[in-house]
Amino acid sequence: MSTELVVASISGAVALVSVVISARASRRQALLAAELERQAAALARDVARQDVMSRVRDPLLWAAYDLQSRIYNIARSQFGFLTLYYKDGNPQERKYARLNTLYVIAEYFCWVEIIRRRVQFLDLGNREDNRKVVGLLHEVSNGFNADRNQGPGFRLFRGEQRAIGELMISEDGDSQGCIGYAEFCRRLDADQEFCAWFNSLDEAIQLLGNEFYVESRLIEIQHTLIKLIKFLDEGGERFPFTRELPRQRAGRPRWVGDRQADVSELGPD
Secondary structure, three states, rough: HHHHHHHHHHHHHHHHHHHHHHHHHHHHHHHHHHHHHHHHHHHHHHHHHHHHHHHHHHHHHHHHHHHHHHHHHHHHHOHHHHHHHHHOOOOOHHHHHHHHHHHHHHHHHHHHHHHHHHHHHHHOOOOHHHHHHHHHHHHHHHHHOOOOOOOOOOOHHHHHHHHHHHEEEEEOOOEEEEEEEHHHHHHHOOOOOHHHHOOHHHHHHHHHHHEEEHHHHHHHHHHHHHHHHHHOOOOOOOOOOOOOOOOOOOOEEOOEEOOOOOOOHHHOO
């Protein structure tokens, strides 16, 4: 075999090996690039999920806390300031007691409606967690919607709950939030159609102040809201002092003898 042929053979073999090595390197590089792209996309989704969770889940958490706290005050001290305001308070204080209670209920419905519209973003990273949250929201909705043995006060059909939530949504470009308390009060005064959706709730709240009773549905709702809060705020980092009400009999005026009964005096169902 001539020297030229040997050299050519060796060169060809080297070239072939180089091609194979280059192909393998290119494949590894392509796989690495694909993996880096996958990780970057996963990170971006996680960042987006956390952002949406902070913008949607956290306000829901606050709204749930405010509502359960108001129910607690209603039941434990007949609204605390509601007793004071309706019995001894001036007209401005009585108006605040009524309107602010309306607002905390409507605010909760607002954030539930926003989540309903963007449910795909309420991603807690675990399907079981997602089902748990949706189940708790549904349980609260059932509490407002329930009829049997719950009394007529504070009963809202699911369509009414959604309508109130829709009315409370504030649009700001692509983002959604809840209107503030001042805007809420302004609309109640200025918009009869808006105000009409709150008539039954308003009547129920005024009845609380006038006759000092608590609908049993509110107790059940408060229990479920606390479960929702504890699930979303695991470890009690934001709200460590939630207090669950004792269960009560069906809603009716609470009196023991000739005095108003404290909730703690009323036994379980």
